[in-house]
Amino acid sequence: MFKKGQTLHSIIDGASHSSCDLLPVYNPADGCLLANVTQINIDDADSAVEVASKCFEQLKTTTAQARSTVLYRWYQLIMDNQSRLAELVTLEQGKPIQESNAEVVYAAGYVRWFAQQAERAYGMVIPPHTPNHQITSNKQGVGIVLGITPWNFPLAMITRKVAPAYAAGCSFILKPSELTPISAIELAKLALQAGMERGAFQVLVSDKPQALVEHLNNKPAIRKLTFTGSTRVGKLLYAQCADTMKRASLELGGNAPFIVFESANIESAIDGLMIAKFRNAGQTCIAANRVFVHRDIRAKFVAQLIRRVESLKVGAGLGADFDIGPLINETAKLKAKQLVVDAIERGAKYITQGSDVQQEGPFMSPIILGSVTPDMNIYHHEIFAPVVTLIDFDSEFQVMAMANELHAGLAAYFYSTCQKQIARMSKGLDFAMIGINEGAISNPAAPFGGMKESGLGREGGAEGIEEYLETKYFCQRI
Ligand code: SIN
Numbered sequence: 001m002f003k004k005g006q007t008l009h010s011i012i013d014g015a016s017h018s019s020c021d022l023l024p025v026y027n028p029a030d031g032c033l034l035a036n037v038t039q040i041n042i043d044d045a046d047s048a049v050e051v052a053s054k055c056f057e058q059l060k061t062t063t064a065q066a067r068s069t070v071l072y073r074w075y076q077l078i079m080d081n082q083s084r085l086a087e088l089v090t091l092e093q094g095k096p097i098q099e100s101n102a103e104v105v106y107a108a109g110y111v112r113w114f115a116q117q118a119e120r121a122y123g124m125v126i127p128p129h130t131p132n133h134q135i136t137s138n139k140q141g142v143g144i145v146l147g148i149t150p151w152n153f154p155l156a157m158i159t160r161k162v163a164p165a166y167a168a169g170c171s172f173i174l175k176p177s178e179l180t181p182i183s184a185i186e187l188a189k190l191a192l193q194a195g196m197e198r199g200a201f202q203v204l205v206s207d208k209p210q211a212l213v214e215h216l217n218n219k220p221a222i223r224k225l226t227f228t229g230s231t232r233v234g235k236l237l238y239a240q241c242a243d244t245m246k247r248a249s250l251e252l253g254g255n256a257p258f259i260v261f262e263s264a265n266i267e268s269a270i271d272g273l274m275i276a277k278f279r280n281a282g283q284t285c286i287a288a289n290r291v292f293v294h295r296d297i298r299a300k301f302v303a304q305l306i307r308r309v310e311s312l313k314v315g316a317g318l319g320a321d322f323d324i325g326p327l328i329n330e331t332a333k334l335k336a337k338q339l340v341v342d343a344i345e346r347g348a349k350y351i352t353q354g355s356d357v358q359q360e361g362p363f364m365s366p367i368i369l370g371s372v373t374p375d376m377n378i379y380h381h382e383i384f385a386p387v388v389t390l391i392d393f394d395s396e397f398q399v400m401a402m403a404n405e406l407h408a409g410l411a412a413y414f415y416s417t418c419q420k421q422i423a424r425m426s427k428g429l430d431f432a433m434i435g436i437n438e439g440a441i442s443n444p445a446a447p448f449g450g451m452k453e454s455g456l457g458r459e460g461g462a463e464g465i466e467e468y469l470e471t472k473y474f475c476q477r478i
Contacts, residue, residue, distance in 0.1 A: 002035070002088055002182065009038045010181075010205045011188050013051040014198025017044060023207050025182055028094040029316030029326045029361055037181050040204045042215055048202045052144040052171040053221055055199025059141065059169045064118045067167055071115035073194035078108040078159075078187070085155065085186060090318055092180045093154050094325040095280050097318050107155035107187075109444040110460060111163045117465045118167035126473075134476045139469040141169030142247060143223030146216050148175050148209075148237070150229050151328055152283045154183035160444070160459045161226045162191070162201055168468035170224070172201050175213060179328060181205040213237070220244045224468065227251070228285075231408075231453050238456075249457030249467045251285065251449055253382050254410030256431070257403035258288035258439075261396070262296045264415035265437075270304050272439025273388070276413055278312065278366065279440075281324045282386045283332070285454075286411035286433065286441065289383055290372070292393045292402065302370070302390070306352050309366050309388065315359055324386055327362040336364060336385030339378040343369055343389070346376045351390070380406065396421060404430045409451030413439060432458075 002008075009016035022036040040048070059067075078085065086100035095103070123138030145165045149157040158174060165172045176184035181203070188203045206212045216222060217240045224247040227237055231252040241248045258276055260269045276288040293301050312323040327333045344350070354365030366386040372379060378389055393399040403412060412431035416422055422436055432451045435441045442448065447461035457467045 002084070002186065004032075004034055007036045007038065008182060008185050010040045010044070011185060011203040012040070012044060012048050013202070014192055023178060023181065023205055025092065025179070027091050028328050029359075031361065034091055035182055037185070037205045039206050040212075042212070045204060045212060045216055048173050048204055049144065049216070049219055049221055051199040052173055052202065055171040055197050056141070056144055056169075058197055059171060059200065062169065064121060064167070064169075067169065068115045068118040070195045071111050071118060071163055071167060074163075074191050074196065075108050075111040075115060077190040077194055078104060078111060081190065085183065087318055088183055088186060089154055090325070092182050093151060094316065094328065096322045096325050099280060103153055103156055106442065106444070107153075107159040110156065110160040113444040113460065114163035114167040114465060117164065117462070121168060121465060121469055132477055134478050135474070136476075137471055137473045139168075139471055141165075142468050142470045143170060144221055145170045145172045145224045145226060145468065146175070146213075146222045147172055148213060148225075148227045148229065149177060149184070151177035151179040152280055154180035155187060157228050158184055158187055160448070160464070164459070164465045165226075165468045166196065166200055168465050170468050171197075171199055173216065173222070174201065174203050175209060175216075176203060176205065178205065178207045178209060214240060217241065217246070218243065223247065225249075226467070234455065247467070249449075249459065250455040251457075251459060252410070252453065252455040253408060254285045254287070254450065254454050255289045255380070255382060255406050255408040256286055256411040256413060257290050257292060257399075259292045259399055259403065259412075259414040259425075260294060260297065260301060261414065261416040261418070261421060262294040263417045263421070264297070265417065266297060266301050266304060268437060269301070269415040270308055272413060272415065272435065272437070273305070274308055274439070276435065276439035277388055278324060278386055281327055281364070283328065283384045285382070287383070288413060288439070289389070290379060290391055291388055292391045292399050295392045295394055298392055302351060302368075305368065305388070309352060309354070309368055312366055312386075314354075314363055314365050316361070316363075324366065327364055327385060330362050332384060333362040333364055336383060336387060339381060339383060340367060340369065340387060343372060343376040343378045346373070348372050348376060348378070348389070374402070374405075396424070400425065400428050404428075407453040410449075410454035411435065411441060
């Protein structure tokens with residue numbers, strides 16, 4: 001049971017790691033101390049790799065069915081602890097409690113999905129090139145995995161990496177965000193309770209992530225890196241992987257276009273935008289970043305949007321009925337404000353500035369900006385805050401080109417009722433995940449990931465486990 005102010009521990013070899021080096025973790029809403037977490041040093045990291053290495057050998061002797069059973073138990077324990085975990089996520093990360101509850105279900109969903117997929121890692125019997133040969137292939141866990149996860153979904157970003165890795169028979173070393181390590185530790189404790197081997201999921205907490213990750217990423221024993229975070233850091237990590245030829249899956253930054261065509265059902269487009277923009281106060285990689293609205297329906301769309309946005313309630317509180325929590329910290333708020341100021345200076349117009357937020361802290365009430373253009377920084381950067389940027393367009397050709405013109409290729413959304421247009425847009429958008437008349441696209445059964453500079457590999461779906469599997473081919477003379 002988590003109690004405010006207590007000391008929590010990094011987890012090495014299934015045990016609490018004791019150390020005098022403590023990382024304080026604060027509630028972003030009020031700045032109060034939630035817990036102190038023991039930090040690891042480089043020697044501890046080396047021990048974790050040794051443990052993970054032994055565990056990987058041990059996992060080779062387990063069956064997919066046995067690992068699947070452990071994952072099912074982990075899923076059930078996460079769900080049994082839903083309200084406790086949700087409360088923790090709200091305290092540690094700031095999102096409103098109903099969103100935290102949804103995150104627990106989302107996170108558990110990955111565990112359940114990969115409990116099923118564990119038993120589907122099929123090999124092949126391949127037609128031989130001579131009558132004297134038998135050719136087969138199978139799939140085996142790739143080895144020790146290093147995972148680096150962000151603060152915006154402190155549970156789900158972990159389960160969607162650890163669950164497929166374990167399903168595939170890999171041992172996992174996690175470096176969670178130093179802003180949200182508590183959720184990671186609680187997840188690992190539940191995994192141990194579910195029967196996961198002691199070295200299968202270790203949690204290394206450190207406020208010197210760069211040095212720690214570089215040290216681990218250079219180790220030949222670690223065979224795979226999985227990272228969710230910014231494109232800038234993703235590129236650095238990917239370059240580090242080259243030396244030891246590590247596999248990498250990288251889920252990086254997005255800059256999602258959200259396109260509303262003239263034939264769209266406006267109410268449903270606004271429902272979709274409220275999710276795609278305001279989930280987690282806009283702090284998601286798949287958040288609608290550039291909202292393109294056809295000029296013919298702009299006035300109607302904006303009038304309805306203002307009503308919906310102005311009804312959003314901003315604030316912290318576990319029991320209270322808030323729609324938007326605090327941003328993760330003051331730096332995040334400052335960055336978002338700077339993007340807004342730059343846009344206004346370059347000609348954007350406030351459509352709504354939101355009402356004043358009374359509370360102290362990194363709260364930001366929602367803003368709608370009109371007349372946004374490509375010469376503004378806000379068009380090019382992930383906003384990660386509750387700011388809607390409206391861009392007018394006149395033709396499908398024009399909006400397709402604008403949607404595709406940036407380096408990001410994570411998520412895109414469009415609303416249209418014209419079937420031919422839906423087919424053309426689905427084919428033409430250079431994005432790996434596309435919401436068609438839908439603003440909520442995250443789902444454990446679907447392949448999550450990015451094209452272009454938004455990353456490599458997919459998480460979830462049938463593809464998710466493949467990232468953790470090595471194919472071996474056998475050529476037998478008979
Ligand atoms: C992210 O922001 O990276 C993840 C969002 C999601 O899984 O829905």
